[in-house]
Amino acid sequence: MADKAQSRAMAAQLLQAFLSAGAQEVTPDILQPAEALLDLYGEDIRARAYVTADPLRGEMMLRPDFTLPVVQEHMANGADPARYAYAGEVFRRQDHRGPARSNEYFQAGFEVFDRADPEAADAEVFALFASLLANVNLSATIGDMGLLRAAVDGLDTLPARKAALARHIWRPRRFQHLLARYSGQIAVPQARVDLLNGVQSDAPWIGLRQPEEMAARIAALQADAAAPPLPVTSVTALNALAALRCPASDAPAQLRALNVAPLDPAITRLERRLAALEGRGIDLSCLQFDASHGRSTMEYYDGFVFTFTASDPALPPVATGGRYDALTRHLGQGHEIPAVGGVIRAGLLADLEAQI
Amino acid sequence: MSMIKLGVPSKGRLMEKTFEWFGARGITLKRSGSEREYAGAVEGAEGVSLVLLSAGEIPRELASGRIHLGVTGSDLVQEKLADWESQVASLAPMGFGHADLIIAVPDCWADVDCLEDLDAAAHQFRAAHGFRLRIATKYHRLVREFLTQQGVADWQLVDSQGATEGTIANLTAEAIADITSSGETLRANHLKILSDALIHQSQATLFAARAADWSGQKTRLAALEQQLGLVAPAL
Secondary structure, three states: OOOHHHHHHHHHHHHHHHHHOOOEEOOOOOEEEHHHHHHHHOOHHHHHOOEEEEOOOEEEEEOOOOHHHHHHHHHHHOOOOEEEEEEEEEEOOOOOOOOOOOOEEEEEEEEEEOOOOHHHHHHHHHHHHHHHOOOOOOEEEEEEHHHHHHHHHOOOOOHHHHHHHHHOOOOHHHHHHHHHHHOOOOOOOHHHHHHHOOOOOOOOOOOOOOHHHHHHHHHHHHHHHHOOOOOHHHHHHHHHHHOOEEEHHHHHHHHHHOOOHHHHHHHHHHHHHHHHHHHOOOOHHHOEEEOOOOOOOOOOOOOEEEEEEOOOOOOOOOEEEEEOHHHHHHHOOOOOOOEEEEEEEHHHHHHHHHHO | OOOEEEEEEOOHHHHHHHHHHHHOOOOEEEEEOOOOOOEEEEEOOOOEEEEEEOHHHHHHHHHHOOOOEEEEEHHHHHHHOOOHHHHEEEEEEOOOOOEEEEEEEEOOOOOOOOHHHHHHHHHHHHHHHOOOEEEEEOOHHHHHHHHHHOOOOOEEEEEOOOOHHHOOOOOOOOEEEEEEOOOHHHHHOOEEEOOOOOOEEEOEEEEEEOOOOOOOOHHHHHHHHHHHOOOOOOO
């Protein structure tokens, strides 16, 4: 295992490479306000990050990743376009024992904020990472969350159903449950039947949620009950899309074969990205495409996603990244900018290089 | 020679039931000295000493290996010990101290019966109020793992170490996750249990500490297991 000095040296070396690729260095604080992280990730971040208390600034977290502070800094006073690089420790609570579960490790990252040509920026980041990782034998997988989002958006059903499905793209279990519910494949619970038949509660009203909020939800449930079920063919097509895995070179053809018209613009973007990757010397036949890649582990990525992994399945990914346009919209208070980036686990890369 | 230390809850029904459970298997546990003294004695088992502890402290004492065996609620072990199976082995469910860890919401929420409803209401609540729907609990780990695994979004946990049922009326939470046996307190506070959110069914359980010093105790442990009619997992 690489010791701290070796990991730090590798992180510094990667940082230099990112700076040479045109990035400016950013150095976010290790102590981050907990509120923004909680708002972004939800309660789950408490299971992954170390929480501490500052007597004046309240609840703080030891930096669990760099993306959020880098985006915040960019949205507050960044140039447009901009390229950033960083290197430093991140801290992750580990609730389960395991050999590869470090709770403190070095990351080096590169982020591109550029609205000119998103697919070219995707390819720029991926190709840079591929060149920095070329010494070790890794397999790369790419995906595109934009495909599933486009397929959901293109469903012929109530906007409320599409919004609920889109909200749960990153939680496959709930997504599947909603699909089954909307297509009538699971029975409507008796309590819902009673509610729709006008059964009310005679309990006194308590709590902050207001009766009008309940009335609005009941109206939405009534509209849902009145709408025709989602056709089973739509569910089958969505599931076929989610299950698609193939060499990246075959992906556009396989996606078109699904015959889902709303996917066409997203497939065209994928083709542009693949062409840009090829233009940068990436061999698409050696690159795996997985339409569900990042679905349960990479929330806030909403477009292109990628991972570089070693052959040992016990090891965490050596590098991960992707596009997070919606995050800049969420944090930008009215501003947004297409953004793509990724991180390399420096200590792990040092280990793998040492094994060669 | 060192003894096998057995940690048992120091008072109340849990202690009495534990004494009965061991008594039915030929091992007499009793408090020595006065009612107020937390010392105990063991008859009918060689080399076992009794340590009376607060039920809430038994998971920590097991994790550190300061006691070899301990009786406490399975809810407390799974909540307090990260990766609990790597720290303790469950030797026997003891058939008492039953309680369910559930999620409850105001009974007046006619539109919320199950997790699917809670998820939708949480989304709507966050949009209307600007913060995630608050769930008051002291079972942070169990509730967080359950809701994450179930794919529920837009909630947050707020800590409540007691009188949790009152937090909704006091406007400090919108829902609660707590232990209930009869549901009486929930009904009195105008709350109802979600139909599909049984997080954990707890009962008093005999645990063995993996971190305890078992050297020289294997024969005794085997004898004790035979006496108790147990087959213990490897420690």
